[in-house]
Amino acid sequence: MSEFEPVIGLEVHLALSTKSKMFCGCPAETFGSAPNTHTCPVCLGLPGSLPTINRAAFDKALMFALALGCSVPERTQFHRKNYFYPDAPKNYQISQYDHPVGEHGFIELGGRRVGVTRCHVEEDAGRSQHPLYAPYSLVDLNRAGAPLLEMVTEPDLRTPEEAREFLNKVRAIARALGVSDANPEEGKLRADVNVSVRRPGAPFGTKVEVKNLNSFRSVQRALEFEIKRQSRILADSGSVRQDTLGWDEGGQKTYLMRTKEGEADYRYFPDPDLPPVRIDAAWLERLRADTPELPDAKEARYVGLGVRADTAALLAYDTELSSFFDRTLKTSGGNAQAVANWLGGDVTGYLNANGLTLETSKLTPEHLARLVDLVERGTISGKVAKELLPDVIGGASPEALVRVRGLEQVTDASALGSVVDAVLAENPKLVDEAKANPKAVNALLGRVIKSTGGKAKPELVRELIVQKLG
Numbered sequence: 523m524s525e526f527e528p529v530i531g532l533e534v535h536l537a538l539s540t541k542s543k544m545f546c547g548c549p550a551e552t553f554g555s556a557p558n559t560h561t562c563p564v565c566l567g568l569p570g571s572l573p574t575i576n577r578a579a580f581d582k583a584l585m586f587a588l589a590l591g592c593s594v595p596e597r598t599q600f601h602r603k604n605y606f607y608p609d610a611p612k613n614y615q616i617s618q619y620d621h622p623v624g625e626h627g628f629i630e631l632g633g634r635r636v637g638v639t640r641c642h643v644e645e646d647a648g649r650s651q652h653p654l655y656a657p658y659s660l661v662d663l664n665r666a667g668a669p670l671l672e673m674v675t676e677p678d679l680r681t682p683e684e685a686r687e688f689l690n691k692v693r694a695i696a697r698a699l700g701v702s703d704a705n706p707e708e709g710k711l712r713a714d715v716n717v718s719v720r721r722p723g724a725p726f727g728t729k730v731e732v733k734n735l736n737s738f739r740s741v742q743r744a745l746e747f748e749i750k751r752q753s754r755i756l757a758d759s760g761s762v763r764q765d766t767l768g769w770d771e772g773g774q775k776t777y778l779m780r781t782k783e784g785e786a787d788y789r790y791f792p793d794p795d796l797p798p799v800r801i802d803a804a805w806l807e808r809l810r811a812d813t814p815e816l817p818d819a820k821e822a823r824y825v826g827l828g829v830r831a832d833t834a835a836l837l838a839y840d841t842e843l844s845s846f847f848d849r850t851l852k853t854s855g856g857n858a859q860a861v862a863n864w865l866g867g868d869v870t871g872y873l874n875a876n877g878l879t880l881e882t883s884k885l886t887p888e889h890l891a892r893l894v895d896l897v898e899r900g901t902i903s904g905k906v907a908k909e910l911l912p913d914v915i916g917g918a919s920p921e922a923l924v925r926v927r928g929l930e931q932v933t934d935a936s937a938l939g940s941v942v943d944a945v946l947a948e949n950p951k952l953v954d955e956a957k958a959n960p961k962a963v964n965a966l967l968g969r970v971i972k973s974t975g976g977k978a979k980p981e982l983v984r985e986l987i988v989q990k991l992g
């Protein structure tokens with residue numbers, strides 16, 4: 523199959539995190555609410571109702587477009603996209619057509635630019651449910667009219683893994699900007715993929731669209747499946763049909779949803795109920811000033827602080843981790859690499875293993891900073907700090923724990939000296955070995971540390987042993 527090269531483009535829908543829907547005052551966040559409890563004449567499309575534009579949603583869409591380096595027009599407009607769907611009560615969707623909020627942007631991925639063709643604002647549809655074996659379907663219009671940002675990429679992606687990485691990056695950017703939770707599990711980030719295959723260097727092949735991908739894993743699997751399927755067809759000298767496919771999560775395969783509609787089928791026309799939106803320089807200036815630091819910039823800043831590149835990326839692309847890291851740095855002695863290692867390593871490991879997150883745990887930036895400082899200053903060993911970590915994550919103060927449990931590292935040479943003397947006296951055989959072979963000192967070192975309950979500072983013990991052995 524490897525004689526064919528995949529060509530992949532994505533369409534990503536982000537649910538904008540606003541209080542109200544795109545064109546009415548109903549709450550936008552309805553996940554988990556009883557069906558049809560957040561609707562009004564506007565989002566139900568009742569005759570005589572008039573939409574008004576949600577300024578906050580528009581701001582967020584614009585901020586996202588700007589962050590992606592899109593060019594933003596001075597005037598944008600909403601269009602009606604006409605189609606009949608049981609979960610679209612107006613029989614049209616308010617979307618944007620030839621005047622989207624942003625065009626010609628990009629996202630950097632692995633050192634190269636993946637083109638973003640356009641970003642536009644639109645309203646979400648409701649949800650249809652098809653109860654198993656029931657002779658009816660159910661419609662929930664809570665989501666109808668919720669604000670969405672649709673982002674369409676150029677066909678610049680080449681592998682399923684790359685597509686997944688790209689989505690990770692979109693999610694990180696959206697969260698860093700606060701424009702969307704971008705949580706696929708709650709339907710806050712939904713991706714459709716366009717995929718074709720071709721012989722390298724040949725013109726683009728016929729693409730198919732795969733819809734209903736509700737996780738990044740499904741995106742990757744659906745792409746892998748389609749690439750194999752299309753490569754087989756082309757290898758047998760067949761031709762791929764331009765269809766819209768669905769993804770069968772249970773069967774891990776694509777299926778035909780419908781033959782592809784052309785743009786003409788949607789009969790786009792400007793929505794006569796909504797005025798065009800003028801975007802002036804002052805508006806853009808204000809948005810630029812309000813734009814928080816983006817993940818790429820964060821990563822570079824962390825590397826500049828001395829954090830290892832892989833740890834820097836891990837922290838920068840996780841909004842929760844990076845915010846915690848920044849707050850910890852503010853209160854710590856300043857060893858960014860040490861704080862990053864603890865946060866990205868032991869802390870994350872413990873939280874994951876125990877089904878916790880930084881938000882649900884009782885760990886505070888101050889406590890993490892104190893724990894790291896205690897190790898850095900040599901008050902406790904790294905080993906003791908790891909033992910304290912579960913209690914610190916549980917809300918305990920590291921300094922109080924060290925005091926109450928008497929865990930200060932023994933750094934007093936005279937106190938340690940007598941322990942070393944005792945251990946040397948008890949282990950004449952090890953002493954002889956150590957005299958013959960410097961590597962054998964480790965056995966003695968271990969015994970001294972053990973008899974201090976792990977509190978002796980290893981470097982000091984080693985020094986003392988070497989001294990006493992002459």
Ligand SMILES: [Zn+2]
Binds near residue numbers: 546548562
């Ligand atoms: Zn409404």
